[in-house]
Every structure is written in C-alpha cells, then in structure tokens.
Amino acid sequence: MSDGSGPRAARGSIEDGTPRSSRLRRLRPRLPAMTLRTRLTLTYAVLFTLGGCVLVLAMTTAFYHEIFRPLPAHEVPSRLDPDHDHIVGLSDQIRDAAASRLLVISLVLLAVVVALSALAGWWVAGRMLRPLAAITAAARRAGDTTLHERLRLPGPDDELKELGDTFDAMLERLDAAFAAQRRFVANASHELRTPLALTRAAVEVTVAKPAVTEAQWRAMAADVADSTERAQHLIAALLVLARSEQRVTDPVEDDLADIAAEALDGIAAAVRARRLRLRVELDPAPVRANVALLGIAAANLLENAVRHNRDGGLLRVATAAAREGEQAVLTVANDGPVLDPRHVGDLFEPFHRGVHTRRGARAQGAPEGSGLGLSIVRAVARAHGGQVTAEARPEGGLTVTLRLPA
Structure with a gap:
C-alpha cells in the first residue's frame, strides 16, 4: 500500500509550474558581484x-x-664520551x-x-x-546637456590616460554631432516653414477678397505651385542628405571621369545661358563607390559652381588619379565673389548659402537653392571614406576638391 506521499510530493513540486530545483536556486542568497x-x-x-x-x-x-646533515668524518671525535648518546x-x-x-x-x-x-x-x-x-x-x-564636459585625466601616458583621452574625444564628437543635429533641425524647420507660410498667405489673401477673378485664382495657384515645388525639392534634398550620411553598402567599380562627364551634360544648358568659359580635363580616375550617390555629389558641385558664378566667368572641371592611383580626385573651380578664407568651411553646413545666408528670411538676390548642396557632397565623401575641401580663390570664387579612395 502507498501512503500517497510520493504523488503528493510530485504534484507539490510542479503545482506552480516551476521545477523544485529552479525554486531552490532562487531561494539561495546571491553573492554581491566583486568589483x-x-x-x-x-x-x-x-x-x-x-x-x-x-x-x-x-x-x-x-x-x-x-x-x-651528518657531521663530516674529520669532525667526528675518535673517543666518545660516555654521555655522548x-x-x-x-x-x-x-x-x-x-x-x-x-x-x-x-x-x-x-x-x-x-x-x-x-x-x-x-x-x-x-x-x-x-x-x-x-x-x-x-x-x-553624459547627456545632451553635459557633453561639453571633459575628463582631462592627469598622470603619465599609460593605458588609463589613453582611455581617458579617447573618452574625451568621443564626447567631443558626440557634442559636435548633437550640436549639428540641433542646428539642422532648426534650419530644416525654418526652411520648411517658409513655403508653407507662403502657401497659406496666398490662399488667405485670395479667399479674403470679396470678389475673386479668374486671373487672381490663377495667380494664387501659381504661388501655391511654386511654394509646393520648393518644399518638394527641399524634402528631396533632405532625404538625399540622410541617405548620404550612411555607410556605402553596395559599391561598384566605375570611373570618376565618366560620372563628372554625365554631370556636365546636366548643366550644359545653364553653362550656355550664362556664357561660362568651360575648361574640362577629365583624366581616368577609377573608383569603387555608389554611383548614384557619387553622381548626385558631382551634380551638386557643378550646379553650385554655375549658380554662384558670374556671367562669362570660368568653370573648370578636372578629374585625376592621385597618390599613385590610391585616390580619385574631382576638382571644380569657378569665378564669383571674393570669399573670406576663414568662413569657407561654413559653406559645408546645411542651409548655408555663403554671403546670402540669413537666419530670418531669404536674402534679397540670393541664388535659388536649398543650401544643402555642399552638405550632401561632404556626406557622400564621408560615406565613401573620403573627404572634400574648399579653398577661396584670390581673384574670387571657389575651388572645391573631392577626394575618394580608389
């Protein structure tokens, strides 16, 4: 006969759905982790x-x-004392x-x-x-409001000092990235707000009139279409910039000279309209890259060079292989207003339009554009492991050099 203790014990061990061994492990005191x-x-x-x-x-x-150790033989006495033992x-x-x-x-x-x-x-x-x-x-x-703090560890240049310096460098990069993000969001909000405000103003002014003619309706429709197109171009540029800031995952082999030649075809009409003096030196420059992004970067460089040029000015486009074929280089130079060399680096910031940049509204006489052209070029260069630099020309204008690893 069975007293039933076995089955009851078995049922008690699984009545809560947890094995007894697991419950016993949970009941054991956990030792604190050693530092x-x-x-x-x-x-x-x-x-x-x-x-x-x-x-x-x-x-x-x-x-x-x-x-x-036993005594040497010469140290043992010849006659032993009775009390020797x-x-x-x-x-x-x-x-x-x-x-x-x-x-x-x-x-x-x-x-x-x-x-x-x-x-x-x-x-x-x-x-x-x-x-x-x-x-x-x-x-x-560390947070978005404390990234400006630095450790600046004292002491010898050992592994811990190197770790502290690396942490400071990481904080500096994060601080710059957060600051750039805040500026970008603020500028993008302003730029998107402007066409929407123009659209709303055109609609409200037209609707507020007691009697609206067909010509006024058409004028309002044209203003709305222009504002919508501007917002559409800005959003497209923002999407390209966001895509360009990612690492390239599908590179293919191509020639930077061919990419620049295609970009030149896109600005041929604008070059003729402004009677620019075009100088082209497209030497072979093999590159392994995302051709679509690189084509957008080259097109932005040439469009900026035309847009900010003067009528009858110079437009020089050159490609070459540098450092014994380790780099592919695209150089675009143009005439234009004399620029301050100290502020040339600001041209790569989003929504920066050089001397026409203004934080309130678009300056009078500013060239058309979203102010994202060179920002996209820089993002494309970084995504490919390259770099882009700009140098103010003494006679006026700018020379932009795009360097990519071959």
Whole structure:
C-alpha cells in the first residue's frame, strides 16, 4: 500500500509550474558581484601568499638540511664520551624545537605580511583605478546637456590616460554631432516653414477678397505651385542628405571621369545661358563607390559652381588619379565673389548659402537653392571614406576638391 506521499510530493513540486530545483536556486542568497578593485586586491594577496609559502617552505627545508646533515668524518671525535648518546639526543631535541619555532614564527610573519600586502594592494588598486571611476562617473552623467564636459585625466601616458583621452574625444564628437543635429533641425524647420507660410498667405489673401477673378485664382495657384515645388525639392534634398550620411553598402567599380562627364551634360544648358568659359580635363580616375550617390555629389558641385558664378566667368572641371592611383580626385573651380578664407568651411553646413545666408528670411538676390548642396557632397565623401575641401580663390570664387579612395 502507498501512503500517497510520493504523488503528493510530485504534484507539490510542479503545482506552480516551476521545477523544485529552479525554486531552490532562487531561494539561495546571491553573492554581491566583486568589483575590479576587489579582484585586483585578492589577486595581489593570493600571489603574495603563494610566493611567501614557497619562501617559507624553501627556508625551512634548507634549515632542516643544514642542521640535520651528518657531521663530516674529520669532525667526528675518535673517543666518545660516555654521555655522548645523551648529548646527541638532547641536541636533536633542541634542533627540532628550534626548527618548529622557526616554522611557527615564519608562518605568523607570513600572515602579517599577507595582511599588510592586501591593504597595500587595496590602496594601490584604488589609486590605479581612480581614472576608471572618473570615466564611469562621466559616462553616467553624459547627456545632451553635459557633453561639453571633459575628463582631462592627469598622470603619465599609460593605458588609463589613453582611455581617458579617447573618452574625451568621443564626447567631443558626440557634442559636435548633437550640436549639428540641433542646428539642422532648426534650419530644416525654418526652411520648411517658409513655403508653407507662403502657401497659406496666398490662399488667405485670395479667399479674403470679396470678389475673386479668374486671373487672381490663377495667380494664387501659381504661388501655391511654386511654394509646393520648393518644399518638394527641399524634402528631396533632405532625404538625399540622410541617405548620404550612411555607410556605402553596395559599391561598384566605375570611373570618376565618366560620372563628372554625365554631370556636365546636366548643366550644359545653364553653362550656355550664362556664357561660362568651360575648361574640362577629365583624366581616368577609377573608383569603387555608389554611383548614384557619387553622381548626385558631382551634380551638386557643378550646379553650385554655375549658380554662384558670374556671367562669362570660368568653370573648370578636372578629374585625376592621385597618390599613385590610391585616390580619385574631382576638382571644380569657378569665378564669383571674393570669399573670406576663414568662413569657407561654413559653406559645408546645411542651409548655408555663403554671403546670402540669413537666419530670418531669404536674402534679397540670393541664388535659388536649398543650401544643402555642399552638405550632401561632404556626406557622400564621408560615406565613401573620403573627404572634400574648399579653398577661396584670390581673384574670387571657389575651388572645391573631392577626394575618394580608389
């Protein structure tokens, strides 16, 4: 007969759907995780203990070997005293007691030294890991409003100093990225608000009139179409910029000269309309890249060179392979107004239109454009692992150089 304890016990172990072993593991107290400082201290203590034990054993063994080794033959007396055996036994007892006492004293001293070494190791580990604590605290404080803070760790140029400098550089890049993002969002909001405001104003002015003629309706429709087209172009440019800032995942082999030639075909009508003096030097420049993005970058460079040129001015386009074929280079130079070399780098910022840039409304006489052309070029260059630079020409205008790894 069965008392039923077995089945009841089995049912009790699974009645809550959890195996008994799992519940027992959850009931066990969890030990706190050891910090790096504690692990270093324990490592120092263990290593010192092992070394001390080896030293004590070696010292005791040598001591035993020296005091218990037999006397040389020439030191043994020829005539033995009647009490010789008693003296030898007493001597053995004295040596045993001395060896045992030496072992006890050595072990006590070893324990004291291990304790002191553990305390010293704890202090040394704290001193060595203090930069890590500072880095951890800075990482916890890091936010979009505290990215301007820097560690600037003092001390020698060791691994921890290098880690702190790397963390400072990362904070600097993040701070610049957040600042650029805030500027971009603010500028994009303003640029998108302008065509919408123009559309709304045109509609409200027309609707508010007591009697609207067909010509007025057509004029309003034209204004709305222009504003809508401007917003559409801006949104398209923003999408291209966002796509350009990603890493290239599907590169193909092509020639930068062919890409530049296609971009030249797109601006041929504008070049003839403004009677520009065109100089083309398209030498072979093999490149492995995303052809679509690179075509947009080349087209933006040429369109900017035409838009910001003067009638009858110079437009020079050249491609070449540099550094023994390791780079493909596209150079675009144009005439135009004299630019301040100190502010040339600002032209690559989103929505920057050179001397026509204004944060309120579009300046009078500013060339048409969204102000994203050179920003897209820079994003495309970075996505391909290259770079783009601009240099103000003394006689006026700009020289932009796009360098891509071949």
